[in-house]
Amino acid sequence: MPKFAANLTMLFNEVPFLDRFEKASSAGFKAVEFLFPYPFAANEIKQKLDQNQLSLVLHNLPAGDWDAGERGIACLPDRKEEFRAGVAKAIEYAKVLGVHQLNCLAGKVPTGADQKLAHATFVENLRYAAAELKKNHLRLLIEPINTFDIPGFFLNITQQAIDILSEVGADNVFVQYDIYHAQRMEGELANTIEKHFAKIAHIQLADNPGRNEPGTGEINYAYLFKFLDRIGYQGWIGCEYKPATTTEAGLGWIKQFNS
Numbered sequence: 001m002p003k004f005a006a007n008l009t010m011l012f013n014e015v016p017f018l019d020r021f022e023k024a025s026s027a028g029f030k031a032v033e034f035l036f037p038y039p040f041a042a043n044e045i046k047q048k049l050d051q052n053q054l055s056l057v058l059h060n061l062p063a064g065d066w067d068a069g070e071r072g073i074a075c076l077p078d079r080k081e082e083f084r085a086g087v088a089k090a091i092e093y094a095k096v097l098g099v100h101q102l103n104c105l106a107g108k109v110p111t112g113a114d115q116k117l118a119h120a121t122f123v124e125n126l127r128y129a130a131a132e133l134k135k136n137h138l139r140l141l142i143e144p145i146n147t148f149d150i151p152g153f154f155l156n157i158t159q160q161a162i163d164i165l166s167e168v169g170a171d172n173v174f175v176q177y178d179i180y181h182a183q184r185m186e187g188e189l190a191n192t193i194e195k196h197f198a199k200i201a202h203i204q205l206a207d208n209p210g211r212n213e214p215g216t217g218e219i220n221y222a223y224l225f226k227f228l229d230r231i232g233y234q235g236w237i238g239c240e241y242k243p244a245t246t247t248e249a250g251l252g253w254i255k256q257f258n259s
Contacts, residue, residue, distance in 0.1 A: 002228050007240040011024070012027075020032075057099065061090045062086030119164075127170065138172070139172050141173075178205075207219050214257065
């Protein structure tokens with residue numbers, strides 16, 4: 001059975017963020033992830049991790065004005081300096097929090113913008129980020145995201161991500177494979193994971209439709225979990241789903257698929 005990390009942006013949000021670490025630990029999780037640590041002091045988050053004996057397996061680079069609808073700035077030509085400052089900030093947090101990989105959200109391409117320029121900007125920014133992260137023994141991830149939930153998002157499918165990794169040419173850049181987003185954009189989950197397994201460093205999950213718990217939708221998670229064991233996936237799987245009711249009430253899926 002794979003190892004599951006609670007995504008504290010999505011789970012246990014019945015309580016304030018800093019209280020979610022204790023909730024995750026009490027529910028049996030040994031690791032957590034979240035979108036952004038930046039509203040809080042790094043030492044404050046580290047204290048919560050240590051108090052609850054939790055490992056942090058992932059957070060994102062700064063991604064612009066999230067509350068205003070931005071979903072990353074890495075493909076935006078006029079935001080390069082902001083992107084570089086965000087890389088430095090993320091590395092400083094990573095040093096304190098003990099996380100070994102950071103995810104870079106590509107962002108949304110404005111309507112009518114030059115797609116080739118967006119691509120070139122993304123590649124340039126990834127090369128810069130990869131070099132800075134490598135100095136600090138960190139991996140950089142990129143995540144394809146479906147365009148139903150986020151219209152205009154630049155990076156959409158696995159093969160596009162793999163091609164960009166080849167163009168970037170850095171050995172510390174990998175794919176974050178989100179099963180929910182992949183199901184919405186391309187399907188062929190098991191075959192795609194196996195084909196690109198060497199370049200997938202982190203996996204996330206949610207079911208479809210609804211982005212709720214595994215077992216609530218069409219994705220055959222009983223098969224996928226056994227498949228991941230069979231092909232030797234050793235990483236964490238981030239539980240980045242929206243609980244259908246409360247977080248605790250929906251956690252039965254872990255025992256269900258582990259029986």
